[in-house]
Amino acid sequence: MKLWEKGTIGTLTLDNRVVRSATNEHLTGRDGRITAAYLEVYETLARSGVGLILTGHMTVDGKGRADETQICLDAPGAEEDLARLARVIHQAGGKAAVQISHGGLKAPAAVNGRPGRGPSAVDGGEEMSPAEIAALPKQFARGARLAQAAGFDGAQLHLAHGYLLSEFLDPYYNRRTDSYGGSAENRRRIVEEVVAAVRAACGPAFPLLVKINATDVEDTPGFLEDQIALCRRLEALGVDAVEVSRHGFNTLRRQGPYFLPQTLAIRRAVSIPVLAVGGLRAPEEMESVLGQGADFISLSRPFIAQPELMNDLRRGEKSKCVSCNSCYKIYRTQFKRCALHRGEVPQLRALFGEDTP
Numbered sequence: 001m002k003l004w005e006k007g008t009i010g011t012l013t014l015d016n017r018v019v020r021s022a023t024n025e026h027l028t029g030r031d032g033r034i035t036a037a038y039l040e041v042y043e044t045l046a047r048s049g050v051g052l053i054l055t056g057h058m059t060v061d062g063k064g065r066a067d068e069t070q071i072c073l074d075a076p077g078a079e080e081d082l083a084r085l086a087r088v089i090h091q092a093g094g095k096a097a098v099q100i101s102h103g104g105l106k107a108p109a110a111v112n113g114r115p116g117r118g119p120s121a122v123d124g125g126e127e128m129s130p131a132e133i134a135a136l137p138k139q140f141a142r143g144a145r146l147a148q149a150a151g152f153d154g155a156q157l158h159l160a161h162g163y164l165l166s167e168f169l170d171p172y173y174n175r176r177t178d179s180y181g182g183s184a185e186n187r188r189r190i191v192e193e194v195v196a197a198v199r200a201a202c203g204p205a206f207p208l209l210v211k212i213n214a215t216d217v218e219d220t221p222g223f224l225e226d227q228i229a230l231c232r233r234l235e236a237l238g239v240d241a242v243e244v245s246r247h248g249f250n251t252l253r254r255q256g257p258y259f260l261p262q263t264l265a266i267r268r269a270v271s272i273p274v275l276a277v278g279g280l281r282a283p284e285e286m287e288s289v290l291g292q293g294a295d296f297i298s299l300s301r302p303f304i305a306q307p308e309l310m311n312d313l314r315r316g317e318k319s320k321c322v323s324c325n326s327c328y329k330i331y332r333t334q335f336k337r338c339a340l341h342r343g344e345v346p347q348l349r350a351l352f353g354e355d356t357p
């Protein structure tokens with residue numbers, strides 16, 4: 001099976017085609033420091049043989065924090081925390097890349113003491129000034145360099161899910177009239193500047209991935225072509241792989257694969273690997289997605305439901321995750337990540353039918 005074959009992302013060789021998609025653990029302190037519980041999640045994933053672990057998104061700017069438990073790459077102690085995390089993962093036999101992000105308009109005032117900053121002042125946020133935009137390439141380069149110096153095997157730039165860089169790409173959020181808004185070329189300008197700065201800071205050999213949206217927030221026809229053009233540009237600038245997701249993924253309850261047509265269209269347009277993410281639960285389905293042209297499959301909620309899922313997949317068993325999105329809602333109040341862990345199976349069965357394990 002291709003699922004268990006080695007694969008490469010840039011200079012990185014992975015033992016199999018299974019990636020743990022970036023997942024915010026919500027297990028750090030309000031000070032943005034990594035906790036023992038956070039380390040334990042990553043140690044388990046690494047020990048169980050996940051090909052590549054993408055960390056939850058970490059912000060390059062503490063003032064653009066997306067929630068009160070997000071790791072801040074510019075906070076005191078970040079260097080030490082990342083080194084500890086990389087060490088734990090490597091000692092357990094795993095490989096990992098840090099997902100690097102900026103909350104943009106999704107950085108709430110309640111957390112940051114000021115409204116989120118986006119390309120434009122939509123959604124109650126404030127418009128970024130030219131000086132704030134000019135600072136971004138350096139901030140992202142600094143974050144990626146920190147991950148590299150800490151010993152991580154790569155970095156992934158978060159260009160999806162309505163966070164800052166995806167807001168620049170999306171015509172709904174980006175209403176600027178300067179050289180960072182308007183045409184697709186202008187909307188992707190800051191992303192290209194960020195990628196070029198990261199490459200310059202980390203060198204050509206450091207594996208660099210991006211996660212992008214398959215659609216814009218309003219499902220505008222033609223956006224996929226913009227994203228394909230973006231991927232081609234990013235490949236030319238040295239990006240090593242693209243993961244294809246979408247804004248509002250957390251409203252999708254159905255089984256996947258979610259964004260396969262867009263993922264395959266992008267794969268046909270570039271020579272770098274693509275990662276398919278969203279709703280993948282059964283090994284045979286993953287194999288089919290790989291057979292159709294994706295290079296890796298990427299999973300998030302299944303690893304929350306079953307941290308040692310790799311063992312089940314190796315036995316050919318399907319994930320027990322029913323995509324109910326409880327993991328998205330209950331972490332603050334229950335300190336349990338998955339409804340299956342709370343013994344809510346009967347209620348889930350009532351909601352989702354016999355598909356529930």
Ligand SMILES: Cc1cc2nc3c(=O)[nH]c(=O)nc-3n(C[C@H](O)[C@H](O)[C@H](O)COP(=O)(O)O)c2cc1C
Binds near residue numbers: 160211278300
């Ligand atoms: C609790 C939770 C936290 C997430 N955090 C992130 C994140 O930090 N960065 C990111 O790109 N996606 C994040 N995602 C999205 C996942 O990476 C993935 O794209 C999405 O859940 C679909 O995949 P799945 O069906 O395998 O869960 C998160 C998803 C969940 C459920």
